[in-house]
Amino acid sequence: MSGTTRRGVLKTALVFACCGMSHARLALAQSRPGDPLPVKQIADGVFAFAGIPAMMNDQNDGEICNVGFIIGDEAVAVIDSGGSVVEGKALIGAIRARTDRPIRYLINTHMHPDHIFGNAAFDSTGAIIVGHRNLPRALESRGAYYLQSYRDAMGGDLMADIRIVPPTKLISDEEELDLGNRKLTLKAWKPAHTDNDLSVFDHKTDTFFTGDLCFIGHLPTMDGSLLGWIAQLDILNGIKAKSAVPGHGPIPSPWPQALEAERRYFDVLASDMRKAIADGVPMSDAVKSAAQRERANWKLFDEYNQRNATAAFAELEWE
Template identity: 70%
Template sequence: MIHPTRRSVLKTGAFFTCCCLGQFSLARAQSAGRVALPVTEFEDGVFAFSGIPEMMSANNRGEICNVGFIVGEEAVAVVDSGGSVAEGRALIASIRAVSDKPIRYLINTHMHPDHIFGNAAFEDTGATVVGHQSLPRALASRGDYYLRSFRESLGASLMADVKIIPPTKLIAGEETLDLGKRQLTLKAWKPAHTDNDLTVFDQQSQALFTGDLCFIDHLPTMDGSLRGWMEQLETLKTINAKLAVPGHGPVPSKWPEALEVERRYFETLARDIRKSIADGVPMAEAVKTAAQSERPNWRLFDEYNERNATAAFAELEWE
């Protein structure tokens, strides 16, 4: 799999070469004293940044997930703020390089730090923070832990301005946000990657921001329910999207083909864990061998697979 660079995407079918920001627009952002995050406009008014498939660290500034924004006739909506306030500010600079319209919404797709640590950058924009109805509870439960645990990996400088900022507009089922002749459909999902996953579908371009319900290249990480995630893949694939921005992976990605590598991993993991349970293999041993056939297909496999297998074992042994 060829991963798009931070300057362009490759012309392959629906994929096309595109400068991230015009020189004049980039100069506008930099003249304001801010370095813009390199984004790609892959559909008219739909921009995304492709994160690095690594663990969050000071070296990558926490810029490991995909973030983006959508420009309507009246306003802008941002999808996730990134892994640091510095990234959030760079994302705002990217927006200002192409549009002076107000940032009306900051949509958080779920609770994980790489997606929400940049929220504080948007405090002065007037943006309404939007999230799943369960996101405030999740942040109240884990927020302090996230702030403590990432201080070492990101460093004091990057963490200095990070705050846990919960959403004030909550999505329970499906709801439409209007950007001015451009409508976004937000959908809250049952427990899958987390128990607070949210997707964003732009009706005009048919572009889908999946949050971490879709991983490509970077091994999926489980903080919700394996069975729930697998069951909801069927519903996800019925979304009539043309292209997708996965939480991690190439921007853009074909849809619904983007889900297939993830589906294969989940099916392999579930099959191996169920066999171990049936054979009476203890959890401590089962998690070391589960889904090992998938190792060549993923980055960060060693960092996350055993954790996924442990969660899967705990869930599946009671089915």
């Protein structure tokens, strides 16, 4: 976290108290500006940082998603760059505190700002940015909007260095990357959370970086296809991982148990929307009552559930 986050003990305490953060995280937030991101080693050569369940703003430097890196004998691969250049630089600092091997790949799991706003921090590393084959188009379509729409919440200082940096290596199906006696399998998924979801599987430790195909605690957000996401849950469930790094949630998380809450929410949401459509309930009314029995199970429910319900209604209306 940056000096913006660490300026005042009281200010930080209030922010973290609202998010239910621990005293340990609060202490980290009060440390000196420029410190490396406080990553956790979750397996041999695999490190991750757990973002907070909150909206991106200048209080948290956009540090709301999980990011990580994997160290091979020859090189390093980074999974997502975070929600700001400040976070991206802190992530590089965490890598350099553990190895001087080159950062060969920066893998973007999808288009959302909390995962890609830190890309510009990696300009000087020479890292190849990797993404789903649909990611360049998505960033071209949404990039300018993202930069403008987050300016008020993030503030001009934090946004100043953020640029939309698209991938140069594209994944269309599955492809292996070798970090030196360490192979990663990257998989491009059909529309689910977005239409450009990419996952990363480390074969040495059977660790699965899911991107936002898996949410725990933080309400899943839909920018792709509810039916597509539901259809791919069984495929995700079949991946033989020992543990997972979800896009949002505890690190590491047991696999495939990490999918259970998400599957339940989708089933409830789809059931409620289908009933509303069958009963002739207008979308404007249906989205207000959809999945309300799931409210207590998720953070940011009020921020995202109606948006999810609106997308679900539009999709299920044409079944």
